[in-house]
Amino acid sequence: MGRSPCCCHDAGVKKGPWTEEEDRALVEHIQKRGGHVGSWRGLPKASGLNRCGKSCRLRWTNYLRPDIKRGNFSDDEERLIISLHAALGNKWSTIATQLEGRTDNEIKNYWNTHIRKKLLRMGVDPVTHQQLPPDHIIDGASPSGTLLPESLLWAAAAAALGGGLDTAAIMQAQLLQQLLHAIGSNNNTTNLIANLTASNAMLNSGGGIVPNLVLQDQMNMLSTGANYLQPGYLCNFSSLAGQDMVQQQQQQQLISSPAPGTSSSAGVEPADQHRDTAAGFASHDVSPAADRAPMEEFAGLLEPMMDMPGLCSLESDSFWNDILKDSYRF
Template sequence: MGRSASASASGWYDEKSSLVKKGPWTPEEDEKLVEYIKRYGHGSWSWRALPKLAGLNRCGKSCRLRWTNYLRPDIKRGNFSQEEEQTIINLHALVGNKWSAIANNLPGRTDNEIKNFWNTHLKKKLLQMGIDPVTHRPVTATNSDNIHHLYYLMINHILSSLAPQLLASSSSSGTCSSLANNNLMMNMNPWGNNNNADLMRLHYSDDKIQVLRNILVQQLLSSTSTPNVEAGFNYLLPSYSSSSVHDHIDHEYSRVNINHNNYSPHLQGFGNGGAPIGFVPQNPTHAIAQPSNLSSNISGLLKAVHDLDHSQPPRTPPVLVPSSGSGTSDKLLGYDHHAPFFSSTTGSNKICTNTNNNNRDHSQQLKLGGSSSSNATPRDDHDQLPLLVSSAAPSPESSAANPTVENNISNTTYSTTFEAWGNPPDLMDHDDEATNHSYWKDIILEDMANLVEEVSQFDFRHDISIN
């Protein structure tokens, strides 16, 4: 069988291919190769010409691979450290099998080495943990797990677009050194860059996601800019690529409605009698925030996603739960998942999301830095990691490019953000929206730094122990 043109072009063969040695390199061959490169450096020869010049009976490609994967002086030898393992897993979750991109973030490690390590160690490790090494989601995930993960992805993505604001908030408060150290996203990542030796605890924590969500709500309220909510949805929905995700959501939504059909329509989807998702009211007039169970979180999420996915305006405005304590966790704000995520504008909330299934802008997904997303990946893509921060907040241009985004709902505004079911005692009979807004915003801003600090210190790993 003759050699293929591409093989010839790629350097594995030359005109004397039948004489070219293959297989393991001998120490003598290594020595010749190293000696030649040391003497002449790079640039004055091509890999194809090198074997002849160096006196090697190898093809140029074999020489290049031997050098880049084994003989290069800056290659680190030995086992991968725990930190390196975590980095690989984190990056793989972001970029997939882009071994060169991953390798660029692990000094001294080659793409080939990382690829082998992944295939022989990490993949199995994740599988043993019940994590799908391709999707980085639980293999045997229940519907609830999937939705919870969906929720996690969404919040994480939206938060990523807010990272600069969070950092700004923390630095201005002077109390959030950990965030000032710019590791927000790592801290938000359950696979994060902690030095915890047990990498295998990857389950999602209801309470921690709850905290994240509330941080998000606070940011939305305290921010003067619009967070990239649309991108968040665009990011997460395609990741559940099959159409089944929509069917699933519909199914779950129907089920939830059936389960809670005793409630008024605008409260359907909530598992605790209409309390804001995540927090069960102990007393409507005091509204002490408490974490609720997973099912109510999921129900609310399903409802929110369903509403968004069906181009329906929210039937109730977001609901905030005032806190009564002086600590941090008990001041977390409840959030009515009946309403989609919203951006804060003075006196009203404009829904900010792409509600058109057929016009999701996938370009908002995590991108490889500095390059456009396309099927034909530019070479530079291999050299850079995706931006942890989403590509951009929705810009006027992007809205213009996708006119359906807000057309459906741009006229839909809601009277107040703060129709809390549990109004603060001193505002119970207060109808002044602006006053209410100001009241809550003050509370939010006051606690912002502490909350961010608290979240930054959360350990997202629990529930699963690995031998």
């Protein structure tokens, strides 16, 4: 014996915008139960609402929930969304878990109506996070300034987010991606080595545990051969967030000068460590490595990554072994 059909298909069930009375009835019903809904399907009948349970759930989770944050997205939130989208794609619910008080629907809408357009104006493909060909750039607004290695930009972005995100994890994932790109294209070796050097510096500075969520997702994509993301435009925060001079100065400060009193990583908060590391990268810790013999550097720089928590072992995983073997040809 199965379950009874969903009420969504009942002809008499109301659809469309919710009235204040309906909102009140739904909130009161859920509050009476101490915030526990139980079965959404049974909720409309229990609360006296002529709505589908699915509609009630949507209304509650996207609008009526007391912990929902209202108002405009901050610049930090915007950057976080972009970073997460670059890593996860359109996994709105997963992205929403990293933004307190924001719903997946709200983030999705914000992406489609604001961020997506900004990226296009900057000449960045919002799907791949790679630069569009010049003839695809909208309004002739191309990214300005020097493009730094992607991992540095990610580090700077994550540091700017204030520690809510694991900078080292993002860098690791990006490096894995670049590894594949370098292997495939033969022309990214220098950047890859520079970034591996930067990653080592990050890890040595106390990078945290890799979130399985992000890495697993990335590994899945890598192993299936999916074209992965390179959000190098993240250096261009100011043009993304609205050409604000103050922001430009803050950004410049972020990547060019260490915060006062943080010359040593000992005793500082993780977010500060990330910020310091990002600043260190920008002060060209990476450049000497790029001048050395590529293969020698490459082998040495990969070593520390093998011990990363949550990251598959480059020694034991045959997939990565094969890739590394192939890579020695470039």
